[in-house]
Structure formats: C-alpha cells, structure tokens
Amino acid sequence: MMWMEFSQKQTLGIYISVPFCRSKCTYCNFASSVYPASQHALYVDRVTEDLQGAGAWASERGVELPQAVDTIYLGGGTPSLLEPEQIAHLFGVMRARFDVAADAEITVECAPGQISDATLEALAAAGVNRVSLGVQSFVDREAAESGRLHNRAIVLEDLRRLRARGIANLNIDLIAGLARQTFASWEESLGVLMDCGVPHVSVYMLEVDEDSRLGREMLAGGARYRAGLVPGDDAIARMYERAIERLDSGGIGQYEISNFARPGFASRHNMRYWERRPYLGLGLDASSALYASGPEGNVLRTTTTADLKEYLEGARVEETALLSPDRQFEEAWFLGLRLNAGVEVPRVRAEFGAGRMSAGLRVVERLVREGLLVMEGDCVRLTSRGRLLSNDVFQEFLDVCTPAGARA
Ligand code: SF4
Incomplete structure (x- = not known):
C-alpha cells in the first residue's frame, strides 16, 4: 500500500479566493485590489456557478472530485468585506453541493477593524470556526505606513469580539521586514502577540518582488513607501529567528517554515497542501490539485486567471499542468x-x-x-x-x- 493512503485522497479541501480589499497594502503581492461593491455581487455569483459546476468540470478533465469536505478556507484579499448575505449564500451553496463534515475546519481571513457585527454573525452562522487576522505589526506606525487601516487597540478588540462569538481558533499574521521595523519594535510586536493568547501564528519575511508597490520601489532604488527604511536581509533573518525562539518558549511551536501553533492547532487546511492531499480552488488566481482517474497516478494542477474582468466574463480561464509521479516525487x-x-x-x-x-x-x-x-x-x-x-x-x-x- 502506498503511504498516500486511499482514505487521504477521499476528502477534499475547498479554497475560495476573495480578491477585494478596502485599500492596498504597500508590501502586498497578491491578486487583490479595491473594487466597487457591485463587483462583489457579480463575483459571488461567478464563484457559486463554479461550485455548482465543479462536478462537470472535474469529469471533463478526468480528475476525481471527492464529495466529502473536511476543510474550507476563504482567503484573499479580505473575505470579511463580503455582505453577510453573500457569505451565507456562498456557504449555503458549498453545503448543498458537497458533504461538509460536522467537524470541518472552516477558516476565513479577515482584516482587523473590518468585521461588522452583522458579518461576524454571518460567519458564525455559516459554521466558521477559525479566523485569520492580517495584523503584520502591533506597532501602530509600522502598520499605518504599510497601508494597514488598523491599530493595536482595534486588533485586540476584534480578538475579544471573535472569542465572545465562539470563534477562539485564531491566527495572527506578522511580517518581519516592514519599513521602519527595528529589533526593539519587532520585540514589542512579539510581546503583544504572546500576551493576546492566540493558538496560531504565521510569520513571513518580507518578499521583495515586482508584484508589490514596495517591492518595485526597492528594486528601483527609490524612496517611496519608506523603501529606504526596510531592514536589510540579515536583520530580517535575525528577526525571524528571534520569532521562532520567542514563540517556542511561549508554547507556540514551529511546525512549518512560516507557521507556529499550540499543540492541536496546526492549520488543517494548509497541512493539506504540504501533505499533497486534494484541494479545489475557486475564484481569482486560485489553484486546485486533484488526482487523475486512471492507473497512471497523475495529479492535475490548475490555476485560474488573476484577471478579474476575464474571470467575471465567465469562461473558465486557467493554466493547467499534469504532474507525473516523477514531478510528485519532487514535490x-x-x-x-x-x-x-x-x-x-x-x-x-x-x-x-x-x-x-x-x-x-x-x-x-x-x-x-x-x-x-x-x-x-x-x-x-x-x-x-x-x-x-x-x-x-x-x-x-x-x-x-x-x-x-x-x-x-
Ligand atoms: S495584504 Fe491583505 S489586506 Fe493588504 S492588500 Fe494584500 S490582500 Fe489586501
């Protein structure tokens, strides 16, 4: 028996990308942007069409699409910007189309300060049991200069509200390498993080590439977005190592390069990617990996377009790659x-x-x-x-x- 047990291929994770944000952060290199609310409604309609047509899509491509779903992840972008009715509709269609396990891990990414009471209610009613907050820094000036719209007090208040509504499985994202960050300010962020008692943390080192405004400015040697105040690579590496140390000594152990959790709180959805288990990605710039039917043992990897207009126009524009067992071995x-x-x-x-x-x-x-x-x-x-x-x-x-x- 191969180690990728049959049972491991029999459940599915669903990822839905929601590419809308209230403002664009300077360091962000995701396919997300600020769009009018009218686009949100069209987008939800388009994603629900893809959910309903997922079976036909999978058979046309000769891949297995498990019915049993044990993880769902709404990422972004800022999914919490969707209207409460849109959240309810998306989850309603998912539950009607798939068998979502009673104990499924259901995560939604939220921006601090952008979760209205009605949205929080809709998330809880939809069965969301895990929330990931894009905090990046607990030092207000660093957060503001990166384009974030929250401050420390807002994050702490959101954590309180989420817990009060029964959502205690919480993740906080931090970035090492923001403009103006110093060892002292990083230590301050880590201190607040440890005090707020969340069970899961993601720590990323700043990525400098052409896909973010800050990255482009740094590559061009300019000074906008405080590009000249970004710490050097060695300093960022030391900040990352310090985070590993500090989180570990507080009982939040590293389990993946960027991810840390208290025992029992590793992200089940993200583990699916690293363990090469099947997932269906819907929406803009979303990837799927599904096992092909037949004896060859191939996996089909698809990624949808990152162009919103193209996506909303309806044709399923996607890049595909068929991964042979040799390619899967590399993975x-x-x-x-x-x-x-x-x-x-x-x-x-x-x-x-x-x-x-x-x-x-x-x-x-x-x-x-x-x-x-x-x-x-x-x-x-x-x-x-x-x-x-x-x-x-x-x-x-x-x-x-x-x-x-x-x-x-
Ligand atoms: S970092 Fe997150 S909140 Fe900021 S622009 Fe990118 S997707 Fe939106």
Missing part, C-alpha cells in the same frame, strides 16, 4: 521539507519506489554535508540554516528523477 521533497516533521523516507519510498528514492537520497546526502539538511533516523529535515535558504534547497530536488544528460 514530496520540497513540500515535505517545509514541515518541521520533515520527510519520512520509508513512506516516500513506499509511494514512489526505490529507484526514485536513491536519486533523492543522493541529493539529501550532499545537502547534509553542506549543513542544509539533517537526517535523524528515517526522517530528513531542514537545519536552521536550511530553513533560511529553503528556496535554494528545494531547487536541488527539481529534475531529481531526470538523468543528468537528459536535463534541459
């Missing part, structure tokens, strides 16, 4: 290594065979010598240095099954 490494639990060699060998595993272990041995991986018993994990250089490590597993002479 088993670079997704599995993201987890602190690491990659269990016997399980991956049982799924993909001894031949592929020998090629994978040759890479592992080299990276162990370079101090980027460690092998403990049957498990391969990133070292602390490997975690900081994780993208370089993952790169080493690309084409691992392709004979050297046949690589492009």
Whole structure:
C-alpha cells in the first residue's frame, strides 16, 4: 500500500479566493485590489456557478472530485468585506453541493477593524470556526505606513469580539521586514502577540518582488513607501529567528517554515497542501490539485486567471499542468521539507519506489554535508540554516528523477 493512503485522497479541501480589499497594502503581492461593491455581487455569483459546476468540470478533465469536505478556507484579499448575505449564500451553496463534515475546519481571513457585527454573525452562522487576522505589526506606525487601516487597540478588540462569538481558533499574521521595523519594535510586536493568547501564528519575511508597490520601489532604488527604511536581509533573518525562539518558549511551536501553533492547532487546511492531499480552488488566481482517474497516478494542477474582468466574463480561464509521479516525487521533497516533521523516507519510498528514492537520497546526502539538511533516523529535515535558504534547497530536488544528460 502506498503511504498516500486511499482514505487521504477521499476528502477534499475547498479554497475560495476573495480578491477585494478596502485599500492596498504597500508590501502586498497578491491578486487583490479595491473594487466597487457591485463587483462583489457579480463575483459571488461567478464563484457559486463554479461550485455548482465543479462536478462537470472535474469529469471533463478526468480528475476525481471527492464529495466529502473536511476543510474550507476563504482567503484573499479580505473575505470579511463580503455582505453577510453573500457569505451565507456562498456557504449555503458549498453545503448543498458537497458533504461538509460536522467537524470541518472552516477558516476565513479577515482584516482587523473590518468585521461588522452583522458579518461576524454571518460567519458564525455559516459554521466558521477559525479566523485569520492580517495584523503584520502591533506597532501602530509600522502598520499605518504599510497601508494597514488598523491599530493595536482595534486588533485586540476584534480578538475579544471573535472569542465572545465562539470563534477562539485564531491566527495572527506578522511580517518581519516592514519599513521602519527595528529589533526593539519587532520585540514589542512579539510581546503583544504572546500576551493576546492566540493558538496560531504565521510569520513571513518580507518578499521583495515586482508584484508589490514596495517591492518595485526597492528594486528601483527609490524612496517611496519608506523603501529606504526596510531592514536589510540579515536583520530580517535575525528577526525571524528571534520569532521562532520567542514563540517556542511561549508554547507556540514551529511546525512549518512560516507557521507556529499550540499543540492541536496546526492549520488543517494548509497541512493539506504540504501533505499533497486534494484541494479545489475557486475564484481569482486560485489553484486546485486533484488526482487523475486512471492507473497512471497523475495529479492535475490548475490555476485560474488573476484577471478579474476575464474571470467575471465567465469562461473558465486557467493554466493547467499534469504532474507525473516523477514531478510528485519532487514535490514530496520540497513540500515535505517545509514541515518541521520533515520527510519520512520509508513512506516516500513506499509511494514512489526505490529507484526514485536513491536519486533523492543522493541529493539529501550532499545537502547534509553542506549543513542544509539533517537526517535523524528515517526522517530528513531542514537545519536552521536550511530553513533560511529553503528556496535554494528545494531547487536541488527539481529534475531529481531526470538523468543528468537528459536535463534541459
Ligand atoms: S495584504 Fe491583505 S489586506 Fe493588504 S492588500 Fe494584500 S490582500 Fe489586501
């Protein structure tokens, strides 16, 4: 029996992207923007059409679409900007179309200060039991200069309101590397974070790329958005390492490169991605990964368009890739290594065979010598240095099954 047990392929996670925001944060590189409310209604209609047509879509592409759903995640963007009726409608269609487990983990991303009482009521009534708040910094000036519309007091008040409405499984996102951040201000953010008692935290290091206003400004060497006040790479790495230390000593252990949780509170939906279990992504710029029917063992990966107009016009515009077992073997490494639990060699060998595993272990041995991986018993994990250089490590597993002479 392959380690990816049959039962693990039999449940589905649903991700719905809601690309609307009240304002655009300087560092944001997601496909989200400020759109008029009229677009929100059209968007919800379009997503519900895709939900209802998901079975036909899956059969046309020859992939299995499990009926049983055990995780749902509304991400963004800012899903809490949807009207309460739109939230109720989306969840109503999901529950009518799929068998949503009674204990499903149902997460919605919210922006602090942008959850009205009616929205909170709609979320609770829809069965939402986990909320992720995009805080990024508890230092008001840093949050404001990044384009966030909240301050510390607003976040603390939202946490109180969510808990009072019975939603206690809460995540807070922080970013290391915001403009004007210092070691002292980072320590202050971490201190408030620990005091507010949430069971889950995500810590990201600032990404500098062409997809955000701040990133573009930094790459161009400009000064807008306080680009000149962004800490250097070494300082950001030290802030990240300090977060690992401080969270761990407060009982919030790291379980993935960017994610930390008290025991029992790891995000079940996100674990699905790292464990390569099936998910259906709907809405703008959303990815799906579903097992193809038939004996070849392929996985179909699709990503919908990031263009709102194109999406609303109705045709399902998407990029697709068929992942052979060789490509899935690479993913088993670079997704599995993201987890602190690491990659269990016997399980991956049982799924993909001894031949592929020998090629994978040759890479592992080299990276162990370079101090980027460690092998403990049957498990391969990133070292602390490997975690900081994780993208370089993952790169080493690309084409691992392709004979050297046949690589492009
Ligand atoms: S970071 Fe979040 S809230 Fe800010 S613009 Fe991006 S998606 Fe919207």
